[in-house]
Amino acid sequence: MEYRIGIDVGGTNTDAVVVDENLQLVESVKVPTTKDVSSGIFEALTRVLEKSKVDRKKIKYAMLGTTHATNAIVERKRLCKTAIIRIGRPATEAIVPLVAWPDDLVKAIGNYYYLIAGGHEFDGRQIGALDEDELRKIAAEIKGKVESIAIISVFSPVNNQHELRAQEILREELGEIPISLSHEIGSLGLIERENATILNAALVEVAKTTANSFKEALVREGITNAKVFLCQNDGTLMSIDYAIRYPILTIACGPTNSIRGAAFLSNFENAMVLDVGGTTSDVGILAQGFPRESSIAVEIGGVRTNFRMPDLISIGLGGGSIVREENGEVKIGPDSVGYRITEEALVFGGNTVTATDIAVRLGLANIGDREKVKDLPLEFAKRAYDKMQKMIEEAIDKIKTRKEPQPLILVGGGSILVGDDIDGVSEVVRPQNFGVANALGAAIAQVSGEVDRIYALNEMSREEAIGDAKKLAISEAVKAGADPASVDIVYVEDVPLAYLPGNAVRIRVKAVGNLI
Structure with a gap:
């Protein structure tokens, strides 16, 4: 029998599971997430191995x-000093890089940006030649000052030649320095794509440290034969090397793990998923077994980006949310006792009224000591509970795209707070092992590759263009660690772009395969 370990770090708890080769759960643990994140991961790993006693x-x-x-961006810590090279002068000079970024984030990555001649038109024609001499001068200037480089060329998703050539020149001049290319990260929209590429470049060291410390922890526990993967935010996995190249793809992988875990535990392919943690709740959509993607620009740490992110609505309601009365009105969260719930909640002998205490007082959950909440006024508990259900109903209403009621799968340790009767929901599904759906989502995940490109149909037929995109997506999945024999195309979208000449079409393809 062979085994897999899945670990997922949440805001409150870090969950770990061991599953066997038939994807049956062998053992699971929950430990508080620590401030440095890593020690919580090691603790969860050690405990799940001790409990499961697997070889x-x-x-x-x-x-x-x-x-x-995510933490590195939010806390502005451990980010690489990054050089930003935008290819597109004079066409793109009106707005300089980093213009709308928070000052403290600009300071954290260093204010090194350069605009050089080159770039392409929206139909792939060259605006001007790439200024290779200027690139070599920039290389000499940034040598030893920066740890990572972001290269962004105007309309590179249509024609990536200048980004690739710029990378070649910088490699010749600077040797092995991490370089992020915008056509591999974001889609159309220069500023948002540039922002995503800069963040990706700034996160390279964080990804390297995370991956290496996870590998070391496994070796320390005697796990020497395991292939190591990081989760990405479309509910699939990527190899360590791939993760170090594209660390930005790990952002928001927690909620997508929960959505994949919910699909696995409930056998639903299409449904809404509500993941209730200790501090927040995320509601997302399961479409064909994978999380639905957001179609709008997403802000990360105060910066607008346009790379793929899951479509989620987060609300400040979790098991540890603090409940209080202000001016005769019940207020829930957004502050939470988080992982300190076992010390601070009433049911555990603490002095803070939490959402969990409300559920226990109303007999909806059996956690801690029920006697300790018997003095909580019943009428107040009912009002608080009604308010919690209203918050959930509003979030569900916002994420739904169809009027008819849809099934709702509940996962996460805090899902005891949710009632069975919710507006807009056809049935509430509470699968077994719902508390560790996120770690299970990580353990059972597959590997994916995705392509988002623009093709001119005056040069090839639509079928040829789709065929090319499929080939590229399959090759991306294999690069990320998928078994070539098991890769399937799970998603194809082609959108004619009426505003581009040359009969242009945008094609997005996603391929998914099993681990090698």
């Missing part, structure tokens, strides 16, 4: 879904 030599895969990248 460590038979653990074949280890998956980690982590908040390291």
Whole structure:
């Protein structure tokens, strides 16, 4: 029997599971997430191995879904000093790079940006030649000052030649320095794509440190035969090398792990998923077994980006949310006792009224000592509970795209707070092991590759263009660690672009395969 380990870091708890080769859960644990994140991961790993007593030599895969990248951006810590090279002068000079960024974030990555001649038109024609001499001068100037480089060329999703050539020149001049290319990260929209590329470049060291410390932790526990993967935000996995190239893809992988875990536990392909943690709740959509993507620009740490992100609505309601009365009105959250719930909530002998205390007082949950909440006024508890249901109903209403009621799968340790009767929901599904759906989502995940490109149909037929995009998506999935024989195309979208000449079409393809 072979085994997999899945670990997922949430805002409150870090969950770990061991599953066997038939994807049956062997053992699970929950430990508080620590401030440095890593020690919580090690603790969860150690405890789940002790509990499961599986032969460590038979653990074949280890998956980690982590908040390291998100935390680094939010806290402005551990980010690489990054040089930004935008190819597109004079066409793109009106707005300089980093213009709408928060000052403290600009300071954290260093204010090194350069605009050089080159770039392409929206139909792939060259605006001007790439200024290669200027690039070599920039290389000499940034040598030893920066740890990472972001290259952004105008309309590179249509024609990526100048980005690739710029990378070649910088490699010749600077040797092995991490370089992020915008056509591999974002889609159309220069500023948002540039922002996503800069963030990606700034996160390279964080990804490297995270991956290496996870590998070291596994070795320390005697797990030496396992292939190691990080979770990405479309509910699939990527190899360590791929994650170090595209660390931005780990952002928001927690909620997508929960959505994949919910699909796995409930056998639903299409439904809404509500993941209730200790501090927040995320509601997302499960479409064909994978999380639905957001179609709008997403802000990360105060910066607008346009790379793929899951479509989620987050609300400040979790098991540890603090409940109080202000001016005769019940207020819930957004502040939470988080992982300190076992010390601070009333049912555990603390002095803070939390959402969990309300559920226990109303007999909806059996946690801690029920006697300790018997003095909580019943009428207040009912009002608080009604307010919680209203918050959930509003979030569900916002994420739905169809009027008819849809099934809702509940996961996460805090889902005891949710009632069975919710507006807009056809049935509430509470699967077994719902509390560790996120770590299970990591453990059972597959590997994906995605392509988002613009093709001119006056040069090839629509079928040829789709065929090319499919080939590229399959090759991306294989690069990320998928078994070539198992890769399937799970999503194809082609959108004619009427505003571009040359009969242009935007094609997006996603391929998914099993681990090698």
